[in-house]
Every structure is written in structure tokens, then in C-alpha cells.
Amino acid sequence: MLQDKVKLNIDGEKVKLHTKNLRPGMYVCELDRPWEESPFLMQGFELKCQVDVEAVMECCEYVYIDVRRTDVLSMTLEAPPVGFLPEKKFSSLEGEIGNAEDTRKQTSDLIKSFIDEVRFGHSLDIQLAKSAVSECVASVLRNPNAMMLMTQLKKKDEYSCQHAFNVCIYSIILGRLAGLGGKDLEGLGTCGLLHDFGKMTTPVEILNKRGRLTPQEWAIMKQHTTQGRKILLSGKNIFGGTVEVAYGHHENLDGSGYPRGVTESQLSLNTKIVAVVDKYDAITSPRPHRDARDHLHGISVLTKMAKNRQIDAILANRFINYLGVYPPGSIVEWSSGEVAIVLESNPKQRLCPQVLVVRDSDKNPVERFVDMGKGACKITAVHDTGAFGIEIGQYRDAILRAMS
Numbered sequence: 001m002l003q004d005k006v007k008l009n010i011d012g013e014k015v016k017l018h019t020k021n022l023r024p025g026m027y028v029c030e031l032d033r034p035w036e037e038s039p040f041l042m043q044g045f046e047l048k049c050q051v052d053v054e055a056v057m058e059c060c061e062y063v064y065i066d067v068r069r070t071d072v073l074s075m076t077l078e079a080p081p082v083g084f085l086p087e088k089k090f091s092s093l094e095g096e097i098g099n100a101e102d103t104r105k106q107t108s109d110l111i112k113s114f115i116d117e118v119r120f121g122h123s124l125d126i127q128l129a130k131s132a133v134s135e136c137v138a139s140v141l142r143n144p145n146a147m148m149l150m151t152q153l154k155k156k157d158e159y160s161c162q163h164a165f166n167v168c169i170y171s172i173i174l175g176r177l178a179g180l181g182g183k184d185l186e187g188l189g190t191c192g193l194l195h196d197f198g199k200m201t202t203p204v205e206i207l208n209k210r211g212r213l214t215p216q217e218w219a220i221m222k223q224h225t226t227q228g229r230k231i232l233l234s235g236k237n238i239f240g241g242t243v244e245v246a247y248g249h250h251e252n253l254d255g256s257g258y259p260r261g262v263t264e265s266q267l268s269l270n271t272k273i274v275a276v277v278d279k280y281d282a283i284t285s286p287r288p289h290r291d292a293r294d295h296l297h298g299i300s301v302l303t304k305m306a307k308n309r310q311i312d313a314i315l316a317n318r319f320i321n322y323l324g325v326y327p328p329g330s331i332v333e334w335s336s337g338e339v340a341i342v343l344e345s346n347p348k349q350r351l352c353p354q355v356l357v358v359r360d361s362d363k364n365p366v367e368r369f370v371d372m373g374k375g376a377c378k379i380t381a382v383h384d385t386g387a388f389g390i391e392i393g394q395y396r397d398a399i400l401r402a403m404s
Contacts, residue, residue: 015064015065016062016063016064017062017063017064017065018061018062019053019056019057019060019061019062019063020057022047022056022057022063023047023053024047024048024049024050024052025046025047026046026047026065027044027046027047027065027066027069028044028045028046028047028064028066029044029064029065029069030063030064031059031060031063031064032060032061032062032063033059038059038060039055039059039313039317040055044066049178049179049269050178050179051177051178051179051314051315051318052314054177054314054318055314055318058317058321091142091143092143093143093145093146093149093343093344093399096139096142096145096146097146097149097399099139099142099146100139100143100147100149101396103132103135103136103139103147103150104147104150104153104165106132106135107132107133107135107136107165107193108161108162108165110128110129110132111160111161111164111165111193112161114129114194115160115161115197115200118200118201118231119200123234123235123236124194124231124232125235125236125237126190126194126232126235126236126237126238126239126242127236127237129194129242130186130187130190130237130239132193133168133172133186133189133190133193134186136168136172136189137185137186137189140169140172140173141176144173145328145343145344145345147169147173148169148173148327148328149328149343149392149399150165150169151165151166151169151170151281151329152328152329152385152392153391153392154285154286154292154385154386159285159286159288160196160199160207162285163196163281163282163285164192164193164194164195164197165193166277166281166285167192167193167195167196167274167277167278167281168189168190168192168193169189169192170192170280170281170319171188171189171192171270171273171274171277172185172188172189172192173319173322174273174276174315174319174322175188175270175273177318177319177322178273178315178318187239187270188241188270188273190239190241190242191239191241191242191244191246191270191271191274192245192273192274192278194228194242194245194246195242195245195246195249195274195278196228196246196278197228197231197232197246198223198224198225198226198227198228198229198230198231198246199221199224199227199228200227201223201224201227201231202220202221202223202224202227206220206221207288208288209288209289210288211289213289222250222258222259223259225246225247225249225250225258225259226247226259228246228247229243229247231246232246241268244268244270245268245270245271245274248260248262248268248271248275249271249274249275249278250275251266251267251271251275252309252311253267253272253309253310253311254308254309254310257310264309264312272311272312272315273315275311275312276302276311276312276315276316277319279301279302279311280298280299280301283298283301284297284298284385285385286385286386291384291386292386293384294382294384295323295325295326295327295330295382296325296382299320302316302319302320303316303320324345324350325350325351325382326342326345326350326351326353326379327345328343328344328345329341329342330342330382331382331383331384331387331388331390332355332381332382332383333379333380333381333382333383334377334379334380335377335378335379335380336361336377337360337361337362338359338360338361338366338377339357339358339359339363339383339387339388339390340355340357340359340370341355341356341358341390341395341399342354342355343355343369343399346371346372346373348373349372351379352371352373354369354370354371354372354373355369355370355372356368356369356370356395356398356399357369357370358390358398359388359390363388367395367398367401369401
């Protein structure tokens with residue numbers, strides 16, 4: 001719910017304003033700390049969207065707004081809501097995980113059918129994808145942790161389907177954090193679901209090659225962006241956003257990406273969002289040429305890419321902050337040697353999640369629910385997907401029992 005309206009004193013050229021009262025269109029000209037102590041590269045910038053507002057709120061208590069350069073028609077403001085994902089979930093993890101599992105299966109079946117359509121030279125019906133994605137959006141809004149668990153069902157031989165699903169879900173979550181809702185989230189999720197379909201035309205021996213690609217093979221691999229654009233342009237019920245994202249999700253803000261080498265101003269919000277989450281999932285998923293890397297490695301790569309202006313720093317920061325140190329589905333090891341699957345975060349104690357212990361100190365199978373916020377052992381390591389032979393899918397019933 002919107003907070004009370006805030007009257008601004010605009011007698012001078014700049015005005016001091018608490019960050020909770022910022023809104024897009026304002027021009028920040030001064031912080032409550034030196035610029036070099038902030039994450040912002042520019043000394044003075046316009047808040048172009050709600051993500052920009054959230055980024056400032058994270059590091060400052062108040063800022064100064066340049067009234068002359070502020071594109072806000074009325075200086076009587078209503079403060080935006082602080083968060084975009086509901087503080088109180090509409091359904092419990094127990095209540096939503098069954099729905100999430102069904103939605104994942106239906107979406108995965110659709111992806112497989114689309115893959116067959118592409119390989120047989122048939123056109124795709126994009127409306128079918130949007131219908132499936134609408135169910136994904138509904139599930140995320142009811143309880144994002146349930147869908148986050150579904151993104152961890154990773155197998156090397158099912159990478160293409162799982163990656164498409166994961167990028168869809170991560171895109172919806174990041175889009176929600178960026179202030180999108182309803183039909184915009186459905187469109188964004190569809191972009192995420194179909195972003196890599198150009199790879200269906202890439203030779204299997206290149207897609208499944210173990211080890212580094214040669215320069216010639218890499219040149220062929222990079223053609224998937226152009227091929228994806230062609231496939232989606234020839235589809236039924238075309239949604240322009242999917243074409244744009246398929247073509248541009250490997251572009252970098254500094255112009256160093258491919259296929260066109262365009263810069264930030266030429267990339268849509270959907271493209272920037274999918275670029276962030278696509279890279280994270282590619283890093284943390286098992287692939288034919290390498291094993292999965294852990295979550296902490298994934299977010300360290302995103303941080304470096306954001307610093308180098310390859311991906312949007314504000315979006316990357318928002319995504320990293322949402323995931324936290326131990327996102328749902330993480331495999332963690334305690335100081336005791338026990339191993340657990342993270343189920344849900346404790347909002348007030350993010351380093352003490354609720355977990356399902358699945359290995360004892362000798363690494364023997366067990367099943368035991370623990371709320372670490374109540375004084376359990378300390379987490380000492382985060383492991384890669386599949387560590388200790390743990391496949392999250394096999395613990396569905398155990399998770400339901402634990403949360404009941």
C-alpha cells in the first residue's frame with residue numbers, strides 16, 4: 001500500500017529527500033556520503049525506473065534531488081512500495097510446491113514439443129508459450145520459493161529444457177523485483193523461455209562437445225542468436241519481445257557482445273533482464289563440457305560482469321540480493337559434516353534458512369527438517385548441484401512432509 005503523500009520543499013535548485021520517497025524521473029545530484037563510497041559510477045544520474053530507486057535506497061538514507069533536471073510533473077509525491085515480492089506469501093511452500101511441480105512438468109513438455117517442431121522445420125505457436133508462462137507467473141507470485149526449488153532439478157542430459165525453464169522463472173522473479181506485473185511479466189517470462197531456441201539449429205556435436213570449442217566451432221555457436229530471431233519471426237502469434245531477446249541476450253552494455261555489438265541504449269529492459277539470469281543459470285548448471293559451479297561462484301561472476309559494464313549493474317545487484325547467500329535448492333554443509341538442502345530463507349535471519357538434512361556427518365542418507373534460526377549448526381560450505389549424489393527431485397515427498 002502506498003505511504004502518505006510527502007510535501008517537498010523546493011525553494012532552492014536542489015532538495016534533500018529521504019530515499020523512501022524517491023520515484024522514477026528524479027535526478028539525483030548528491031548523496032548522503034562521498035560518491036566514491038557508493039556503487040554508482042556517475043556523479044549525478046536520473047532515476048529511470050524503480051530498479052534505480054531501489055539501488056539508491058540500498059546504500060543511502062537520503063539524497064539531494066536537482067529540481068531543474070527532475071522530470072516529475074508534480075512535486076507532491078506518493079512513495080512507492082518498498083518491496084515487490086510479497087512479504088507475506090499467498091500460499092505456503094507446502095501448498096505451492098505441488099502446483100509448481102505440475103507447472104514445471106507442463107512447461108517442460110511444451111519446450112520438448114517446441115524443440116521437435118523446430119527440428120522438423122515447423123513454426124512455433126508463441127501463444128502456447130505465453131499460456132504456459134502465465135501459470136509460471138501465478139506460481140511465482142503465490143510463493144517464489146517453490147519455483148526456485150524447481151529450478152534446481154538440473155541434469156546434464158536435460159540442459160536445454162531445464163535452462164529454458166530456469167531462465168523463464170528467474171526472469172519473472174527479476175522482472176517482479178524491477179516493478180513489472182501482470183501481462184508484462186508474462187511477456188518477459190515468454191522471452192526467457194524462448195531465448196535460446198536458435199540453438200536447436202546448432203550441430204549436436206558442437207552443443208554436446210566436451211571441452212573448449214575451437215574458434216570455428218565458437219563462431220557457429222554464436223549464430224544461435226540470429227537463428228533464434230529467424231525461428232521466432234516465422235512463428236504464429238508472434239510476440240516482438242521474444243524476437244528482440246533471442247537476438248540480443250548476448251549483447252553487452254559496453255558494446256562488446258554479439259551479434260551486433262550494440263550498446264546499453266539499444267537494449268530493452270527484457271533483454272537486460274534475460275541477459276543477467278541466463279548467465280547465472282548457465283554458470284550454475286551442469287553442461288556437456290563442464291560440471292555446474294556453485295551459487296557463490298555464479299554471483300561472483302555476475303558481480304564482475306556488472307563492474308565491467310557487460311550486464312546491467314542495478315539488475316544484477318537486485319537479483320543477487322534476492323537470491324541471498326543460500327537460495328532455495330542450495331546444497332549446504334554444516335560444521336558438523338551434515339549436508340542439507342535449503343528450502344526457505346528466514347527473512348529476519350538470511351544466514352539461517354530452513355533446511356532438509358539429507359546426509360549425516362558420515363554422509364549417510366537421512367531425512368530431517370531443521371529451522372536453523374532456532375540454533376542449529378553453522379553452514380561452512382555451499383556445494384555444486386548434484387554434490388554427494390543429491391538429486392533434489394527425489395526429495396519431493398520428504399520436503400512436503402518436512403513443511404507440513
